[in-house]
Amino acid sequence: MLPTVDWTADGVVMIDQRKLPGAEVYVTCRTAAEVAKAIKTMVIRGAPAIGVAAAMGLALGMKKSRATGTVKFAAEFQKACDLMASTRPTAVNLFWAIDRMKRCFGAAARAGASADEIKVRLEAEARAIHDEDVAACRAIGRFGGELVPERARILTHCNAGALATAGYGTALGVIRGAVELGRQVSVFADETRPFLQGARLTAWELTHDGIDTTVITDNMAATFMRQGLIDLVVVGADRIAANGDVANKVGTYGVAVLAREHGIPFYVAAPSSTLDLATPSGAEIPIEERPEREVTHVGTTRLTPAAAKIRNPAFDVTPARFVTAIVTERGVWRAPYEESLRQATA
């Protein structure tokens, strides 16, 4: 399986996803601030992977802390949590992981643990978050794989693969799960402007696994659907609200509307850490606006005239009514999502 993020004696190691597929470069983050920067600048990306990296970043930051008194140690931890929380606003897994690390810290502190003992517990918690994410993705693959018919031609958007998680992937986990069930599948990977997660990362991962992969530009999906070349869509999610509205990479909403028009099932695959039942609907999900340069440039080449205004919302919201089912590590959930997602988290 492809390595995404790892805890090592030197620090938190991650493959630099900005450089793929041209180069496989590993980056070692040696402080919490370096991990936060890696998340913000998309060295590592994808909601579950962001959560895992943040947890490891917090454990790393505290491991390196020289604070002796518990008050100073706790203040440093809070500061590191705030820094992580400021990196990317849409992926709820980030906040879920920070909360979990805070609960771990709080429980240890209340039990009278020393700073050294808290360091050990935070590291164990971060490693557990990593391992649980891999297990969740594998379970998503088992449930989701069953939804994929033999010889299915599958469209996916962005990268919800091993690179976007601790391993195996969510949407790509469903595809891998289908392959493990012996189904012959082929995948259409939307290129996913502007950061090209589909063209660069999904295509890299799937071809690495020997899965038949065709990259298309985002504006080709409609025509392939009308030609009857797509049997199902599966995507990941950055946050799923209590009513089943799904925030995912910008462009997902358009794919969902197209799938409905063409009678194609539209599945969302995500671990429970992506379910945000405290947010009633997609209208309340914060949407990250990323730097203009991602739109104005490809690599070092400028595409747009300097005078043009630019927008770069990184995510959109797909209303629940377009979602055929949501696959989590606990099963396959269907409308009405207010009820089924409560069961999914009970």
Ligand code: MRU
């Ligand atoms: O901006 P990114 O690359 O972090 O966006 C990633 C996505 O939109 C993924 O589909 C989502 O995080 C799910 S990853 C399993």
